[in-house]
Amino acid sequence: MFSSPSRKVRVALLGLCMALLLASAGAHAAPVGFSFGVVPQFEPRKLANIWLPILRRLEARTGFAFHLDGAARIPEFEQDFMRGDFDFAYMNPYHALLAIRANQYKPLARDYARQLYGVLVVKKGSPITELSQLQGKRLAFPSPNALGASLLMRTELIREHGLDFKPIYVKTHSSVYLHVLLGRADAGGGVMSTLQRQKPQVRDxxxxxxxxRSVNPHPIMAHNRISEPVRQAVQRALLAMGEDEKDRKLLSRAPILQIGPATLSDYAPLGDWGLESFYERPF
Known part of the structure; x- marks a missing residue:
């Protein structure tokens, strides 16, 4: 027994409708996903503990999916963002300037409550009380291009204070502080926010x-391939997180204490500080 043409048409239409429904259901089940890179100021586990809760809240507010895409060392992070590997990224201000100049990323948000500045630390009780006493000494830094902790710090120590020292690069801010504490370096470069986040037995x-000197702190950036509606949606969600008490606590761990919109002009002054002479290209 053969089916009538009209029955075949109805079956085909039913199949098409089912396929469309399944496709629609699949689209709802799998939200649009984006990578989110974070400069590795801390070891990977600590970074994940800080940023994964932030990304989960960002997902709830936008309906997008975000996966944390990190690098173990700052030079690797630099290579990744300069290749445009990240859809969104939290990066240091000089990285932001480079990304803006390369027409790769646009700033979305930054902290308005504080400024970024580098700190040079010595062990408590150390006889070193003047910069001149560091002539020829071993100084620890996270990496050559960590802005406040190394790039800006080395620029000022050499150009403004005439120091000649032996730099050692130990990957993270936390490692810098431990090297100084254990006597493996006579002094070390960090930033105040990471110093304050150390355990009391280290910090104290x-x-x-x-x-x-101070500079506007790390921005959250969006790659130029991200559409304007998506960029605006993510920016609105980030700013809205600043209005929510629980979300503010999450952001403060980054640390972003008072989130607000970031602009290109926020980072333009860095171009006049002569940092390019001390910047080491990662590739």
């Missing part, structure tokens, strides 16, 4: 010897 046994 270090002394700040010097601080650099």
């Amino acid at each position: 046994n270090l002394r700040v010897l010097y601080r650099t």
Whole structure:
């Protein structure tokens, strides 16, 4: 027995409708996903503990999916963002300037409550009380291009204070502080926010010897391939998180204490500080 043409048409239409419904259901089940890179100021586990809760709240507010895409070392992070590997990224201000100049990323948000500045620490009780005493000494830094902790710090120590020292690069801010505490370096570069986040037995046994000039802190950036509606949606969600008490606590761990919109002009002054002479290209 053969089916009538009209029955075949009805079956085909039913199949098409089912396929469309399944496709629609699949689309709802799998939200649009984006990578989110974070400069590795801390070890990977600590970074994940800070940023994964932030990304989960960002997902809830936008309906997008975000996966944390990190690098173990700052030079690797630099290579990744300069290749445009990240859809969104939290990066240091000089990285932001480079990304803006390369027409790759646009700033979305930054902290309005504080400024970023580098601190040079020595062990508490150290006889070193003047910068001149660091002539020829071993100084620890996270990496050559960590802005406040190394790039700006080395620029000022050499150009403004005439120091000649032996730099050692130890990957993270936390490692810098431990190297100083254990006597493996005579002094080390960090930033105040990471110093304050150290365990008391580390933080309370270090002394700040010097601080650099200040700059607007790390921005959250969006790659230029991200559409304007998506960028605006993510920016609105980030700013809305600043209005929610629980979300503010999550952001404060980054640390972003008072989130607000970031602009290109926020980072333009860095171009006049002569940092390019001390910047080391990762590739």
